[in-house]
Amino acid sequence: MEKVIEAFTGITEEGKKSRIPARLDKALTASGVLLAIFMMAHMFFVSTILFGEETMYTVTKMFELNFIFDGGLPIIVSFFVAIITAIFIVHAILGIRKFPTSYRAYLRIKEHSKMMKHTDTSFWMFQWISGLIMMFAATIHLYIMFTQPENIGPYSSAHRVVSENMWLLYIVLLICVELHSSIGLYRAAMKWGWFDGENPKETRAKMLKAKKYISVFFLALGFITLFAYIKIGIERADHLPMKYHPTDTIEIIKK
Numbered sequence: 371m372e373k374v375i376e377a378f379t380g381i382t383e384e385g386k387k388s389r390i391p392a393r394l395d396k397a398l399t400a401s402g403v404l405l406a407i408f409m410m411a412h413m414f415f416v417s418t419i420l421f422g423e424e425t426m427y428t429v430t431k432m433f434e435l436n437f438i439f440d441g442g443l444p445i446i447v448s449f450f451v452a453i454i455t456a457i458f459i460v461h462a463i464l465g466i467r468k469f470p471t472s473y474r475a476y477l478r479i480k481e482h483s484k485m486m487k488h489t490d491t492s493f494w495m496f497q498w499i500s501g502l503i504m505m506f507a508a509t510i511h512l513y514i515m516f517t518q519p520e521n522i523g524p525y526s527s528a529h530r531v532v533s534e535n536m537w538l539l540y541i542v543l544l545i546c547v548e549l550h551s552s553i554g555l556y557r558a559a560m561k562w563g564w565f566d567g568e569n570p571k572e573t574r575a576k577m578l579k580a581k582k583y584i585s586v587f588f589l590a591l592g593f594i595t596l597f598a599y600i601k602i603g604i605e606r607a608d609h610l611p612m613k614y615h616p617t618d619t620i621e622i623i624k625k
């Protein structure tokens with residue numbers, strides 16, 4: 371019961387200010403930073419297709435630990451997806467606390483944001499809306515990755531993107547995730563004063579610039595990568611989503 375009273379009043383039994391909101395906020399930042407780091411690594415992994423089909427295939431097999439288990443074990447990828455999904459769910463539950471809880475609250479926040487014309491307030495609006503979209507969109511992607519880890523590879527992935535129409539979901543996810551991650555990192559650095567230094571105003575301007583570069587870089591890389599999968603998917607649209615094998619490239623060259 372004490373916890374319920376503390377949650378509602380924000381005051382502990384001893385009459386002190388509750389630390390729970392701050393702890394939840396710290397957990398939100400920690401899970402967000404983990405996800406942002408994962409998303410950057412994920413983008414680099416997915417974009418290995420730009421170096422060729424064989425490179426993406428080699429990296430995929432490495433995630434299946436083929437250097438330990440002969441031929442690789444896709445279930446290892448499922449295990450990894452489960453960990454990321456758990457962090458994603460925790461982050462979403464902690465983030466939901468920040469959502470407006472009624473239409474009236476939403477209108478009030480929207481008006482407030484319009485009136486203020488303050489970058490950080492607009493960022494906050496974008497964060498909860500993109501977070502809401504990702505709660506639905508990312509779940510579809512994570513479920514497919516969890517249940518079909520054996521269908522990750524240059525041909526199977528391209529087939530999924532084109533013939534299974536995942537390109538549309540990926541465009542939505544790409545925009546949401548890249549902007550949400552870079553804004554999230556910027557807002558976390560501002561909130562906890564990680565790089566405040568002597569002149570916090572100057573730091574803020576620098577951080578905003580860094581945020582812009584990160585967004586542009588990952589969005590550009592994401593779209594170029596998506597086009598690469600679409601190209602392979604269209605070229606191979608008449609083929610079954612046959613598994614890639616390193617000798618395939620040699621066979622194509624021979625023909």
Ligand code: HEM
Nearest residue numbers: 450451454508515522527530540543544547592593595596
């Ligand atoms: C461990 C978890 C994950 C794995 C193993 C994974 C794997 C992949 C793979 C293999 C692709 C290439 C296309 C395909 O095969 O369908 C892909 C694309 C993509 N994934 Fe993930 N993913 C994971 C988590 C996430 C999360 C949490 C998000 C976003 C919230 C996300 C967003 C995207 C986007 C936007 C693309 C398209 C990127 C592009 O083509 O430029 N992924 N992912």
